[in-house]
Amino acid sequence: MTEYAVRVRGLRKRYGEVTAVDGVDLDIRRGEVFGILGPNGAGKSTTVEILQGYRDRDGGEITVLGEDPGRAGRHWQARIGIVWQDESTATESTVAETVRHFARYYPRPRDPDEVIALVGLEAKAGSRTKALSGGQRRRLDVALGVIGRPELLLLDEPTTGFDPAARRQFWGLIRELAAEGTTIVLTTHYLEEAEALTDRLAVIAGGRVRALGEAATLAGRSGARATVHWTEPDGTARTRETGTPTEAVAELSRRFAGEIPDLRITRPTLEDVYLRLIGQENP
Incomplete structure (x- = not known):
């Protein structure tokens, strides 16, 4: 067992004349929460689909949990959990029936009742999936993704459509799974989400990795020049x-007798860095 759950070198994928992924390199350590940020069409979802063996690649070398996803068999697939970008299809089955049904696909499933509790659906265990709200159905998707005790959980835009309260609740669930040692790869376009959850992240634009590292230090963010703000005695900002x-x-302290009015110090936010990396700086 290596320290890396995922290793990618020179990944490429084309759709006709369009290059979706253009030479991506990634190393994702076991047990970390790794984020992939990027605008729509950047290549995020295609990269994740290739990692999970759902889509073939045109070039590059990939190892996921020690195997090539393009050739791995059912035993490898049982070690991967997936939450797709779209919600699961609503059915007449109840939450409990759905989770128990999916548990049969895995050699060592978690206890279905435990998983239902983990995602906060205990009160809805007897409800039909078609009666669930969008946020509740997304929680069910996560339950199906973790029922097989995955070593690696792939989450593709998991909180799209969530209201702020549901999104924060979902973050708590991801932190619980990470604390259990699950490696998590998360694609998102919510910068706050990436900053709150990830150990490291990559910014992808135009099918290429533009920057990789911790959110706090990404692309030299921690060492960037600061801006000091204050207000003069005459009210001038x-x-x-x-x-x-x-x-x-x-x-400034030597100039003011007491507190410096409206003093604050700011450095570039993750949004500032992100927009610069994808070529959409704030005006």
Whole structure:
């Protein structure tokens, strides 16, 4: 067993004249939550589909849990959990019936009742899936993704359509799964979600990795120049961009007798960095 759950080198995929993935390299460690950020059409979903063996690649080398997804068999598939971008189809089956049915596909499934509790659907166990809300159905999708005790869980835009409260509840579930040691690969276009959940992330645009690292330090974010904001005694708002914000604040302290009005220090946000990487800087 290596330290990496996923290793990708030179991944390529074309659809006719369109290059969806153009030489992607990734290393994803076992037990980490790894995020893939990018605009629509960036190649995120295609990359995840290739990792799970659902889609063939045109070039590159891939190892997922020690095997090539393009040639791996059913034993390997049982080690992978998948939550698709679209919600599962609503049926007449109840939540409990659905989870128990899917448990039969795996050699070592988790206890269905335990999984239903894990995703917060205990009160809906006897409800038909067609009666669930969108957020509840998404939780059911996660239950089906983890019922087989996956070593690797692939989540493709899992919180699309969630309201803010449902999204935060879902984050708690992902943190629980990560604490159990599950490797999680998450594609999302929600920057707050990526920053809150991931250990590391990659920004993909135009089918290529534009940056890779921790959200706090991505593309030199932590070392970027800071902006010091304050208000002068006459009410004029002032700013100063500097690489030494502590020194700037000390200088201001000598000028003001007491608190510095409206003092704050900001550095580039993840959104600022992301927009720059995909070529859509704020004006």
